[in-house]
Amino acid sequence: MTGRMVALAIVLLSLSASLPAAGIPLVARAAPQPYFTAFGAWGVNSTAIVASPGSSDLPLSVELVYEGPLQLYNVSATLEPSYPLVSARGQGNVSEFVPVLEPGNELRLIGFFNVSRSAQVGVYNETIHVSYVELAQMPGTGAEVALSGSEDVNFSVPILGHSDVRLVGFTTYPPVIYAGDTAGELEVILVNYGNAAAEGVNVTVNFGAPLAPLYPGSNSAFIAYMPPGEPVNLTFPFSIGNATESVLVYPLGYLAVPEPTNSTATLNVSYTAGSSEIDIPIEIAPSAHFVYTGVVHGSTASGASDSYVTVTLLNAGGAEAKYATVTLLTGPVFSPYTPSSENPIIAAESINYSLGNVAPGSAVNATYLVDIASGLRPGTYYLPLLVTWYQPPTMQQMHQVIEVPISVVAPFSLTSLSSLRANDPASSLAVLYGVSVAVIVALIAMVFVGRRRRS
Secondary structure (H helix, E strand, O other): OOHHHHHHHHHHHHHHHHOOOOOOOOOOOOOOOOEEEEEEEEEEOOEEOOOOOOOOOEEEEEEEEEEEOOOEEEEEEEEOOOOOEEEOOOOOOEEEEEEEEOOOOEEEEEEEEEEOOOOOOEEEEEEEEEEEEEEEEOOOOOOEEEEEEEEEEEEEEEEOOOOOEEEEEEEEEOOOEEOOOOEEEEEEEEEEOOOOOEEEEEEEEEEOOOEEEOOOOOOEEEEEEEOOOOOEEEEEEEEEOOOEEEEEEOOOEEEEEEOOEEEEEEEEEEEOOEEEEEEEEEEEEOOOOEEEEEEEEOOOEOOOOOEEEEEEEEEOOOOOEEEEEEEEOOOOOEEEOOOOOOOHHHHHHHHEEEEEEEOOOOEEEEEEEEEEOOOOOOEEEEEEEEEEEEEOOOOEEEEEEEEEEEEEEOOOOHHHHHHHHHHOHHHHHHHHHHHHHHHHHHHHHHHHHHHHHHO
16 A cells, blocks of 8 residues: 555545444545656766766766646655665765646756766666655545655666777887987877776886886876777886996907897776786887097197097997997097187087998097197096987987096106106106207207208
């Protein structure tokens, strides 16, 4: 028996107690049962949304239609969600109230709901609880009485969406990473091939040695909302560790040279509806690598000018260097020699020396005229050279700085002789002896030249 029928029975009993005992027959004329239908859809107005397991804060619109037959009063409709729906945080149950509801009219309920991650794709039933008041006529008297009633109306909620995030492409910058590079970037392209948005997408890259994240957190990204069909580009910078191999270089012995290798970056993608793991190969290709193997020079006394320096460079790498050039870098100790009568612009070209194409294992020479700063203490100083070349097959421009050690000595002077004599008498005698021999040889040569002129 429904709540409406119980209320009607109570009214009839109270009336029967007040009627004469003569026995007037009581005939209860019950009102027709109200009839409701409900329809649910994700979205608001004309905006349709596809719900999927794990979706959050989605708007659900429910149309509650009253088919009749009688007018209802104080109608209250409440949506009490059940699995897999959960009301959005702070919302509670969604309700709607109208004082009068005519047949053919409707109530509209709108609320925001989360879908359980454990839900399966399918159609689920939800319930609206409806309470109302209707008027019924009493038998015999024709008087109208208010009867309260309630009804549970079921409707369907579709959970038909699914998200499917896939890796559709990747590349590195630079396009080819060469041995000796210190950093690069991995760019990935993701696309959601599902029919519903992917939410809370976490993307993490785990780099294999010798690669590592360039800085903390540079190997992860978060995408709050990823609609279907739209590609998303993500970039992950990384550093390249010191991967080297030992190469025998005469006469220097074994030297550490950048080593080509293969590495792997593992891409982990996780979101509310799934996860995936993809291995991305990253190749470190062979490249040229220059080392100095010898140096020949003129005077290296402090304050010397127009002194030649010839440096021998060896390509100890595993690939050819195209259009290689070596440049003398000006510093506080060594600077390019420039005659006072020469155009400075033309003189500046003398610091660049073209090496051409240098094959692996080939040695080349570069010669410069340099000035050495005065006032230097005797010791080893470094001549900086910048080697620039284009690396096949991508012809990427490469750079390498090589520092060539050169011993700088004190300039010749009487002061230096006195200092030498004070510090080492034996050495000072040897130097004085050498100077005396040089003076005598010069005098003999001058006499010989003078005699030839007179004859």
